[in-house]
Amino acid sequence: MAPFKTIRWIVWKDVVIELRSRETLASMAFFALIVLLIFSFSFSMDQRAAHEVIAGIIWVAFAFTGMIGLGKSFSAELPHDCLDALRMAPVSRGAIYLGKVAANVAFLFAVEILLFPMLVILFNLDVVEDLSLLLVTFFLATVGLAAVGTLFAALTVQIRAREVMLPILLLPMVVPVMIAAVEATKGALNGDPPSLYGPWLELLAIFDVVLTIASFWLFDVVMDA
Amino acid sequence: MTIHRVIRGVQRYQGWVGGGAALCLLAGLYLGLLGSPPDYVQGEVVRIMYIHVPLAHTALLGYTVLAGGSVWYLWKRDPVVDNMCHAVAAISACFTALATATGMIWGKPTWDAWWTWDARLTSFAVLLLILLGYLMLRTMIDDPDKEARYAAVLAILGFVDLPIVHFSVEWWRTLHQPQSISLRGVSIASGMLAPLVLMSLGMSLLFSYMLMIRTQLLYLHRLLDAKKGRLLSRFHAPNADS
Amino acid sequence: MNPLRLLYLRWSVVLVAVMGLAALTAQHYRDHLAGFVPQEVTREAPAGDIRVAGMVQRGTVTGNARAGHAAFQLMGREASLPVVYEGPPQDNLRAFKTLVVIGAWDASAGVFRAREIGIVPNYGFVAGAYLVGLLPLALLVFAMSRRVNLLYEDMKTSALYQED
Numbered sequence: 235m236a237p238f239k240t241i242r243w244i245v246w247k248d249v250v251i252e253l254r255s256r257e258t259l260a261s262m263a264f265f266a267l268i269v270l271l272i273f274s275f276s277f278s279m280d281q282r283a284a285h286e287v288i289a290g291i292i293w294v295a296f297a298f299t300g301m302i303g304l305g306k307s308f309s310a311e312l313p314h315d316c317l318d319a320l321r322m323a324p325v326s327r328g329a330i331y332l333g334k335v336a337a338n339v340a341f342l343f344a345v346e347i348l349l350f351p352m353l354v355i356l357f358n359l360d361v362v363e364d365l366s367l368l369l370v371t372f373f374l375a376t377v378g379l380a381a382v383g384t385l386f387a388a389l390t391v392q393i394r395a396r397e398v399m400l401p402i403l404l405l406p407m408v409v410p411v412m413i414a415a416v417e418a419t420k421g422a423l424n425g426d427p428p429s430l431y432g433p434w435l436e437l438l439a440i441f442d443v444v445l446t447i448a449s450f451w452l453f454d455v456v457m458d459a
Numbered sequence: 460m461t462i463h464r465v466i467r468g469v470q471r472y473q474g475w476v477g478g479g480a481a482l483c484l485l486a487g488l489y490l491g492l493l494g495s496p497p498d499y500v501q502g503e504v505v506r507i508m509y510i511h512v513p514l515a516h517t518a519l520l521g522y523t524v525l526a527g528g529s530v531w532y533l534w535k536r537d538p539v540v541d542n543m544c545h546a547v548a549a550i551s552a553c554f555t556a557l558a559t560a561t562g563m564i565w566g567k568p569t570w571d572a573w574w575t576w577d578a579r580l581t582s583f584a585v586l587l588l589i590l591l592g593y594l595m596l597r598t599m600i601d602d603p604d605k606e607a608r609y610a611a612v613l614a615i616l617g618f619v620d621l622p623i624v625h626f627s628v629e630w631w632r633t634l635h636q637p638q639s640i641s642l643r644g645v646s647i648a649s650g651m652l653a654p655l656v657l658m659s660l661g662m663s664l665l666f667s668y669m670l671m672i673r674t675q676l677l678y679l680h681r682l683l684d685a686k687k688g689r690l691l692s693r694f695h696a697p698n699a700d701s
Numbered sequence: 702m703n704p705l706r707l708l709y710l711r712w713s714v715v716l717v718a719v720m721g722l723a724a725l726t727a728q729h730y731r732d733h734l735a736g737f738v739p740q741e742v743t744r745e746a747p748a749g750d751i752r753v754a755g756m757v758q759r760g761t762v763t764g765n766a767r768a769g770h771a772a773f774q775l776m777g778r779e780a781s782l783p784v785v786y787e788g789p790p791q792d793n794l795r796a797f798k799t800l801v802v803i804g805a806w807d808a809s810a811g812v813f814r815a816r817e818i819g820i821v822p823n824y825g826f827v828a829g830a831y832l833v834g835l836l837p838l839a840l841l842v843f844a845m846s847r848r849v850n851l852l853y854e855d856m857k858t859s860a861l862y863q864e865d
C-alpha cells in the first residue's frame with residue numbers, strides 16, 4: 235500500500251522534526267494561552283456569562299493558533315529547498331496532502347488537549363460530563379480547519395506576504411466549520427442533551443468530507459511546478 | 460501583433476450587449492420607478508427590490524462564471540480564460556458590495572436596522588470576503604502562470620464552500636431566532652414581475668458587457684507589456700499566432 | 702471617427718436618457734410629496750382634496766378599517782385631527798403608525814373625511830438605493846471603456862520591443 239506508506243512517512247518526518255525542535259508546539263500553545271488570557275481580562279465574567287461566550291473564545295483562540303501551526307507546516311519546508319524535493323518526490327501528491335493534513339491535525343489536536351485543562355481553570359467551568367463528545371467536536375472541527383488550511387498553507391507559502399495571506403484566505407472559508415464547532419462546543423459545555431447539538435456534529439463531519447475531497451483534488455494543482 | 464480570437468469576438472459583439480443592457484435597464488428603471496404600483500405591504504420601499512434583487516442575482520451569476528472559468532482554465536490553461544476569471548472576480552465583488560449596500564438601505568425602513576445577521580446578508584458578506592481575498596491573492600504573485608493557477612484553486616474551493624456557508628448560516632440563524640425577518644413571505648405581485656425581469660435581464664447583460672470590457676483591459680495590459688518587453692511570458696509572446 | 706470621441710458621444714446619450722428619466726420620476730412624485738400636517742388643517746381649513754401626514758393616536762381608533770369605515774385621531778406635533786375614514790378595506794390602521802390620509806376637510810362637522818389611507822413613502826431610501834446601486838457601476842463601466850480605448854491607441858502607437 236504505497237500511499238499509506240507515504241502518508242506515514244510524511245507524518246513521521248513532521249513529528250520527528252517537531253520533537254527535535256519543539257518550535258511549533260511550544261509557540262502554538264504559548265500563543266493560545268496568551269489569547270485566552272487576554273479574553274479573560276477583557277470580559278470580566280462570572281460563570282454564567284462565561285457559558286455564553288466561552289465556546290466562541292475557545293474557537294477564536296484555536297483558529298488563530300491553527301494559523302501559526304498551518305503556516306509553519308509548509309514554511310518549515312522552505313530552507314534547503316525541501317518543498318521542491320517534496321514536489322519532485324515520486325509519490326502521489328494526494329498522499330503528501332493527506333500526510334500533511336494528518337500531521338497538522340495531530341499538532342492542533344495536541345495543543346487543544348493541552349489547553350483544555352487551562353480553560354477549565356481560567357473560566358471556572360464545571361467539569362464537563364460529556365467529555366467524549368466534546369473531544370469529538372474538537373477533533374472534527376480540527377480536521378475541517380486542517381483540510382482547507384493545509385491546502386492554503388501550501389499555496390501561500392509560495393507567494394509574497396504569506397503570513398498575512400493565510401488567515402485572509404482561510405478564515406472566510408472555514409466560517410461554516412467555526413459556526414458548527416462553536417454551537418456544538420456550547421452544547422457540550424452547557425451539558426445539553428446530545429440530541430440537541432448532535433446535528434452540528436453530523437454537519438461538521440459532512441463539511442470535513444466535502445472540504446477534504448475538494449482540497450485533495452486541488453492540492454495537485456498547487457504543487458505543480 | 461495578433462489579437463486572440465476570443466478578444467476579436469468580444470470586439471465584434473460588445474456593442475450589441477452594451478446597447479441591450481442600456482435599453483433593458485432604462486426600460487426596467489422606467490417600469491420600476493414609474494410604471495409599477497407601490498406594494499401593499501411595503502409601500503414605495505418595494506422599488507428598492509427592483510435594483511437590489513437583480514444586483515444580488517448577478518453577483519451569484521458572476522461567482523458561478525468565476526468557478527466555471529477557473530475549471531476551464533485548469534483544463535485548457537488558456538491565458539485569456541485567466542484574464543476573464545480575473546475580470547469576473549473584480550466585477551462580481553463590485554456587484555456583491557452594491558447588492559449588500561442596497562440590501563442595507565432596504566433593511567433600514569423595513570426592519571429598522573441597517574444590518575441584521577440574516578442568513579442571506581451573512582452569506583453575501585462571506586462571499587465578498589472570499590472575492591476580496593481572491594483579488595488580493597492575485598496581487599501577491601509575480602509569475603502570471605502561478606497566479607492563474609492559485610487563483611483558480613481559490614475560486615473553485617470558494618465555490619464548493621459557498622453553499623456550505625449559506626446552509627450553515629441559515630441553520631445557525633433559524634436556531635437562534637425562529638421565524639426571523641425574511642423575504643420568503645413576500646409574494647411577487649403581477650405588477651412587480653415586469654420591472655424585476657427587465658432589470659434582472661439588464662443587469663445580466665450589463666455584467667456581460669463589463670466582463671467583455673474588463674477582459675479586454677487585462678488582456679491588452681499583458682499584451683502591451685509583452686510588446687514593450689516588460690514581461691517575458693511564454694503565453695503572450697509577440698508575434699505568437701494564437 | 703475617433704473611437705474615444707464615439708465613446709463620449711454614446712455616454713452622453715445614456716446620460717441624457719437617465720436625466721430625462723430622473724426628471725420624469727421627480728415630476729411624478731412631486732404631487733405625492735405635497736401634504737399637510739394636522740395642525741395646519743385645523744388652522745387653515747384648506748378646501749379641496751389634500752393629503753395629511755401624521756401618527757395614529759393610541760386608543761382612538763373606533764370602527765373597523767378592514768371593513769372600510771373607521772374613525773380615529775391623527776396626531777401631529779402640536780394638535781391632533783379627528784378623521785373619519787370611508788373607503789376600501791384597509792389594514793394599515795394601527796396605533797402609533799405614521800400614515801397619510803387623503804380626503805377633504807369638513808369644516809362644518811369639524812372632521813377630516815378621508816377616502817384613502819396610505820403609508821408614508823420613503824422616497825429618500827428609494828432614491829439612495831438607486832444611486833448607490835447604479836452610480837458606481839456606471840462610473841466603473843465608463844472608466845473601463847475609456848481605459849480600453851486608450852490601451853488600443855497605445856498598442857497602435859508603441860513600437861515592438863527589440864532585444865539588443
